[in-house]
Amino acid sequence: MGNWIGRTFRKLHLDYHQPAWMEGVAGAFTLEEARKQAGMFKEAGIEAVEFFAYDHYGHAFYPSRIAPVHPNLKSDYTGLMSRALKEAGIRTILYLNAFTTIHLHKNHPEWMRRNEDGTMPRGAWLQHDASHVCIATGYLKEYFLPLLQEAVRRHEPDGIWIDAGSWMVEYPCYCQSCHERYKEDMGCELPTGPMPEAGVELDHPDWIRWRLWRRGLIAPYVKDLIRTIKEISPETLVAENNLGKYFYGVPKIEQGQFVKWLTPRELGLDWLSCDPVHFGANHEMIFSREGRYQATTGLPFDYMNERFHGWGEWQIRSHTDWKLEMATILAVGARGFFADQPYPDGTVEPTVYRDLKQVYSFVKDREAFTFGAQPVPEVAVLASLASNVLGPTAGAEWGRDKHWGALPKYRTDRVDGASLWLTEAGIQHLIYDEETLRNQIDRQSLVIIPDQCLLEEATITALEQYVEAGGQLIVTGRSGLWNEQGERRATDPFATLLGLSRTGVLPAPLHYWRADPNMAAHMEYGQIRLQAWGTAMELAMGNAESLADLLEPVDTVWRSEARERSDWRHYTTVGAAPAGAKVAASAVTLHAYGKGQAMYLNGDLFALYYLEGHRLIREWLTSCLDIMLPAAARKIQVRKPLHVEMNMTERTTEAGHETIVHFLNYFAQKRPGYVIHNEEIPPIYDLEFRMRMDTMPTRVVLQPEGTELVWDWDGEHVNVRIPCLELHAIVHIQGSNAKEEVACGL
Structure with missing residues (x-):
C-alpha cells in the first residue's frame, strides 16, 4: 500500500x-x-x-x-x-x-x-x-x-x-x-x-x-x-x-x-x-x-x-x-x-x-502540476519551536489602552507577520524550524529571525557560519536571549555577528523609528517617524553601522525619573505618547561579518505588521529587504497587487527540470468580524514576473488550460506575462536546467 x-x-x-x-x-x-x-x-x-x-x-x-x-x-x-x-x-x-x-x-x-x-x-x-x-x-x-x-x-x-x-x-x-x-x-x-x-x-x-x-x-x-x-x-x-x-x-x-x-x-x-x-x-x-x-x-x-x-x-x-x-x-x-x-x-x-x-x-x-513538486528556497523565516510555545507574546505588552487599543496577541504573530509581509511583497519564502533550517541553510538567499526569543546554541553557530560564508541575515528584537529551555543567557549570543550587544530592555512601551537621510531617501514616507509598540533594547554598539534612530517618547510622559511602569502617564485615546528628541538606541543596524552581512531591527515589527498591517511598517520592512536582498539578486521578481499570492515549486521528471509558479487571487468581501467570504473574485490583468534561470526554457505554459504564454529571454532571466488571473494560475516552465536535482514524489 x-x-x-x-x-x-x-x-x-x-x-x-x-x-x-x-x-x-x-x-x-x-x-x-x-x-x-x-x-x-x-x-x-x-x-x-x-x-x-x-x-x-x-x-x-x-x-x-x-x-x-x-x-x-x-x-x-x-x-x-x-x-x-x-x-x-x-x-x-x-x-x-x-x-x-x-x-x-x-x-x-x-x-x-x-x-x-x-x-x-x-x-x-x-x-x-x-x-x-x-x-x-x-x-x-x-x-x-x-x-x-x-x-x-x-x-x-x-x-x-x-x-x-x-x-x-x-x-x-x-x-x-x-x-x-x-x-x-x-x-x-x-x-x-x-x-x-x-x-x-x-x-x-x-x-x-x-x-x-x-x-x-x-x-x-x-x-x-x-x-x-x-x-x-x-x-x-x-x-x-x-x-x-x-x-x-x-x-x-x-x-x-x-x-x-x-x-x-x-x-x-x-x-x-x-x-x-x-x-x-x-x-x-x-x-x-x-x-x-x-x-x-x-x-x-x-x-x-x-x-x-x-x-x-x-x-x-x-x-x-x-x-x-x-x-x-x-x-x-x-x-x-x-x-x-x-x-x-x-x-x-x-x-x-x-x-x-x-x-x-x-x-x-x-x-498533475503539484505532484512531486518541492518548494523553492529563497528567503527563510525561522519559526523556533521553543519560541512559539514558550515566552512573551508579540506586540504592545503594556501602555496601550486595553479597551480602545486592544488587539489579540500571540507568540506566532512574529512568524505570521513576516510571512504575510513577504507574501504581499511577492517574495518567495518558506518557514523552517531550527533543525530543518540548519540542514537547509546553505540554500537560502536571506534568513529572517523574527524575534524568536528562545534559540538553540547550534542554530546561533550555524547562522554565524552562514553569514561568514556570504549569507544575509535579519535579526529582530530579543531573538536568542534565552536558550531552548527558557533559560536566560548571560550575554548576547549574537553580539559578534550583529556588531552590537543588547544590554537591557528600554523602559518605554513604545518608541519611534527615524531613518537616516540615506535610508529615508529611498522611502516614500521616510520623513515620517514610525510608531512601534512593544519591547525595544538598550544597545552597546560595536562595529555595526546605524541606519535609523530609535527615539524615546517625550520625557513628560513619565511621572518620575525612575521610569517604572507605574510612572507611565496615559496620553489620549489609545495611549501613544508623541515622539521626543532623545535617541534611546539604534532602530536599524547593519554589520559586515565575513563575506556576508547581518541587520538588526530593534523591535517587534513583524508582529506589529501582522496585527495592524500598517503601510508604514511595510515600507520600512521593504526598505530593509532591498538592502539585504536587492531585487536584482532575487530568484523571482513579481509585479502584482498586494492581495495576489505567489509560490514557486520545482521538480525533476523524465522530461527534465520543471519550475511551477502558482498565483492565487485572494479577494475577500468587506465583512465585519472574523467570518471571511471570497464569493466574487475580480480578475487581475497583465501580471508579470521575471525569473532568473541558468538556461533558456523550452516552453512556458499556463496550466491546466495548456495555453502557451508570451515570454522572452534576456540571457539570464525569463520574463513572463499572464494576461488574466481569475482564481488560480499555474505557470509551468519546462526545460530549465537546474543546478540541483529535485526529488520527485512522496
Whole structure:
C-alpha cells in the first residue's frame, strides 16, 4: 500500500459528534443508504473518506465492547460506512477522539483532569463538567489503546485520524497521577497556580519546567498510538490532528530531563493533518503560512476546509471560496480534505456534493502540476519551536489602552507577520524550524529571525557560519536571549555577528523609528517617524553601522525619573505618547561579518505588521529587504497587487527540470468580524514576473488550460506575462536546467 496519502488529493471528512440526548442517531443509515452515499462520493471525485468510530462525547458508533455505544444509535454507522466505501473502491479513515468523554468520570474519576481545587473541568468545546481526560493517567493503557485496537481489528481502515489528543494536553492538572509522576520525574511538587501569563512566564522557571514536562508526555503518547495500530495493521496510516505545526512543538523528555525539540518527522506520524479552527477562520491565510512550514518537514500534509462557517452547523459557503482554499492548499504542496457534517439520522445533503464535484474537478485538473513538486528556497523565516510555545507574546505588552487599543496577541504573530509581509511583497519564502533550517541553510538567499526569543546554541553557530560564508541575515528584537529551555543567557549570543550587544530592555512601551537621510531617501514616507509598540533594547554598539534612530517618547510622559511602569502617564485615546528628541538606541543596524552581512531591527515589527498591517511598517520592512536582498539578486521578481499570492515549486521528471509558479487571487468581501467570504473574485490583468534561470526554457505554459504564454529571454532571466488571473494560475516552465536535482514524489 505504501504512503498513499501523498498521492491522494481529494478526501472527505464526515463530522458526526452526537450528544446523548439526540434521538434517531443513524436512524436512516441502512446499507442501501451507505451505498448511495458512497456512490455520491465517488461521483464527486472523492478518493478517501474519514468517518466516525468514537466522538468527543465518548460515544462509539458501532457495537463496541469497550466504549459506551450512543444510547440512541439505530444502526452500525461505522461498519456500514466502512463496507460501502470499500465496495466502491474508496479508501477509509477512522476518526477517534482521544481525551474527551462525558461518561468515564462516573466509574473512573481518577482518569479525569483536575483543577487545583479538585474540581473536574470541561474538555474541548463540551458543555459538560468532568469531560477532560488527563494524559498522565492509566486511561491510555487501560481504555483508549484497547479501544483503538478494537476499532482497527473490526474495520480494517486505511488510515486512523486522532482528534482531541495533543492539543488537549497542555492544561494544568492536579490529579493524583500528575502529582505522583511529576514528583517521580522532576523531584518536586507541581507548581501552584495560577499559571503565569506569557509576558512574565520566563520569570517563573517552576512553570517552564512543568510546561516542558507536560508537553513531553505527547511524544510517548503518539508512539503508543502508532505502535498499537501498526502491531495489528502495519499498512494503516496514522495522523494526529494539529501535530506538526510550528506552534505545537513537542519536547523530548527523558527521566525528567529535557533532550531536544522534536521535528515533525521525528514524531513518527505517517502524515500531518489539520482542521483549522475557529469559527469562520481565514483558511487562505492559515493554509498559506502553515503550508510554507509543513512543506519543509518532508512529510505529506493536508488541511480541512469545510462546507460551513462553524463546526456543528449546516450552512453552505460558496464553492468559489472552497476552490480558492483548495487552490491555496495545492500551491503550498498540501492535499485537500473537505469537511461536511451528516444530519443526525446519518444522511447527507446532496447539494453539497453537487458543488463539491465542481471543486474536486478543479483540483483534479491541477494535480498533475503539484505532484512531486518541492518548494523553492529563497528567503527563510525561522519559526523556533521553543519560541512559539514558550515566552512573551508579540506586540504592545503594556501602555496601550486595553479597551480602545486592544488587539489579540500571540507568540506566532512574529512568524505570521513576516510571512504575510513577504507574501504581499511577492517574495518567495518558506518557514523552517531550527533543525530543518540548519540542514537547509546553505540554500537560502536571506534568513529572517523574527524575534524568536528562545534559540538553540547550534542554530546561533550555524547562522554565524552562514553569514561568514556570504549569507544575509535579519535579526529582530530579543531573538536568542534565552536558550531552548527558557533559560536566560548571560550575554548576547549574537553580539559578534550583529556588531552590537543588547544590554537591557528600554523602559518605554513604545518608541519611534527615524531613518537616516540615506535610508529615508529611498522611502516614500521616510520623513515620517514610525510608531512601534512593544519591547525595544538598550544597545552597546560595536562595529555595526546605524541606519535609523530609535527615539524615546517625550520625557513628560513619565511621572518620575525612575521610569517604572507605574510612572507611565496615559496620553489620549489609545495611549501613544508623541515622539521626543532623545535617541534611546539604534532602530536599524547593519554589520559586515565575513563575506556576508547581518541587520538588526530593534523591535517587534513583524508582529506589529501582522496585527495592524500598517503601510508604514511595510515600507520600512521593504526598505530593509532591498538592502539585504536587492531585487536584482532575487530568484523571482513579481509585479502584482498586494492581495495576489505567489509560490514557486520545482521538480525533476523524465522530461527534465520543471519550475511551477502558482498565483492565487485572494479577494475577500468587506465583512465585519472574523467570518471571511471570497464569493466574487475580480480578475487581475497583465501580471508579470521575471525569473532568473541558468538556461533558456523550452516552453512556458499556463496550466491546466495548456495555453502557451508570451515570454522572452534576456540571457539570464525569463520574463513572463499572464494576461488574466481569475482564481488560480499555474505557470509551468519546462526545460530549465537546474543546478540541483529535485526529488520527485512522496
